[in-house]
Structures are given as C-alpha cells and as structure tokens.
Amino acid sequence: MRADAVRNQQRIVEAARELFADRGLEITLDDVAERAGVGVGTVYRRFANKTELISEVFEHHLGEFADAAEASVHHPDPWLGLVQFVEYACRHLAINRGFSEVILELDLDTERFHRVRDRIKPAVAAIVERARTAGVLQPDIEPSDLFAMIHMVDGLAEFAKPVNPEIWRRYMAITLNGIRADSVERQDLPVRALTDDEVDRAKTARTAPCASRRR
Incomplete structure (x- = not known):
C-alpha cells in the first residue's frame, strides 16, 4: 500500500473512532469521510461497508474486553472478580457510545x-x-442478568453524561448491592446523586439534538 493510501486509511479509522465514540453506530461513511477530510470514494475503497469499518475500529477494544472477562474468572475472590469485570465493562462503555452498542449486541455477522x-x-x-x-x-442471578445490568447502568450513564460523566459509578454500586448475597458487605455509593437541576439539564441535553434534527 502506498504511503498516501496508508495515511488516508489511518485518518479514516481515527475519524471513525472519534465519531463512533461520540455518536454511536448510527453514523454514516459520509460522516467519516467529512471528519477525515477525504472523499467518500476513498472511504469505500478502504471499507466496502460500515460493518467492515466497525470491525476495524473495535476489534482491539473487543479483544481487551474478552481479556478482562477471562482475567476476572481467575480472580482469587469470586465476588471481587465479578465486581472487577462489571466495573471494567461499565467504565469503558460509559466513555464510548459506539463500543457500548457493539458490546451489548455482539450480533454483527463477521x-x-x-x-x-x-x-x-x-x-x-x-x-x-x-x-x-x-x-x-x-x-437466581444468571449471566444474562449481568449483561442486562451493565446495559441499564450504561443507559443511565448516557443520560447523565452531560452533567456528571462519573455517575455510572453510583449506579453500578447500587446495582451490585442489589445482587450481592447477604454475606457480602454493602458498597458505599462513591458518587453523589444528581440534583434536580442536573436531572433537568440532562433532559434538556438529551432532547436538544432531536429538536435540531426536526428543524
């Protein structure tokens, strides 16, 4: 591959990484081309469709996610191993909207x-x-409950991100407290609750993009 082609591919992947993290998987290859400063045809020459680009961007993240899950299996303390995995998942999903959508679906046919x-x-x-x-x-907790729990925490984190990007830690602790056995010490909540004003501002931030798209 020529040097300019390599540079273009790097720009495309970096642009896609930024857009996926910020806006999720709904972005188009046209969006990626605009962010990367290249023509749409250049993007399509490198990636035939968005699925190929998603695979390129998130393969490394997914590999690390699998590594984290497998490492947690071998934690000497079964409860702390579970907490370690849930914290890893919630933290990484909270900062990357696209990765959140990829990891919670895992149904791309590649x-x-x-x-x-x-x-x-x-x-x-x-x-x-x-x-x-x-x-x-x-x-009575099942593996599917763990995925659902992570999904719920991620949804709350996405809602509150404009006013408190660390709020996922509070909701994660609340959820873990709800599934622990009585023999496990209850976790203190590490982050304060949202104020009424913050809830209102989060609602406004959530609806503003929709309103602008309707216009």
Whole structure:
C-alpha cells in the first residue's frame, strides 16, 4: 500500500473512532469521510461497508474486553472478580457510545466478532457461576442478568453524561448491592446523586439534538 493510501486509511479509522465514540453506530461513511477530510470514494475503497469499518475500529477494544472477562474468572475472590469485570465493562462503555452498542449486541455477522463473542459469553457465565457457588451472589442471578445490568447502568450513564460523566459509578454500586448475597458487605455509593437541576439539564441535553434534527 502506498504511503498516501496508508495515511488516508489511518485518518479514516481515527475519524471513525472519534465519531463512533461520540455518536454511536448510527453514523454514516459520509460522516467519516467529512471528519477525515477525504472523499467518500476513498472511504469505500478502504471499507466496502460500515460493518467492515466497525470491525476495524473495535476489534482491539473487543479483544481487551474478552481479556478482562477471562482475567476476572481467575480472580482469587469470586465476588471481587465479578465486581472487577462489571466495573471494567461499565467504565469503558460509559466513555464510548459506539463500543457500548457493539458490546451489548455482539450480533454483527463477521468472523472477528464471532471469535470474540465465543470468548466473552463463556467467561461471563463462569464469573457468575463462581460467585453463585461461593455463596456471594444471589442464587437466581444468571449471566444474562449481568449483561442486562451493565446495559441499564450504561443507559443511565448516557443520560447523565452531560452533567456528571462519573455517575455510572453510583449506579453500578447500587446495582451490585442489589445482587450481592447477604454475606457480602454493602458498597458505599462513591458518587453523589444528581440534583434536580442536573436531572433537568440532562433532559434538556438529551432532547436538544432531536429538536435540531426536526428543524
């Protein structure tokens, strides 16, 4: 590949990374071309469709996510292993909207995503099973509950991000307190609650883009 082609590909991937993180997977290849400062045809020569670009941008993130899940399985303390994984997931999803959408769906029909999915799901199942067996997790909690819990925390984090980007830590602690066994010490909430004014400002920030698109 020529040097200018390499530079263009790097610009395209970096532009896509920024846009996916900020706006999620709804962006178009036209958006990427505009941000990268290249023609749309240049983007299509490098990536035939958006799925290929998503795979290129998020493969590394997904690999690290799978590594984190597998590492948590081997934590010497089953409860802290579960907390370690949930915290990793919530933290990374809270700062990257596109990664949040990718990791919580994991249904893109590409070989790269299949390989990662086949690592993540068994690891999360093992995290939950270890915690249940150790008696530190409520016995009726399932692996799908963990994914749903992370999704709920991420949704709240996305809502409150304009006024308090660290609020996910509070909601994560609340949720973990709700699934722990009675033998596990309750976590203190690490971040204060949103004020009424912050809730109102978060609502305004959420509806403003929709209003501008309607205009």
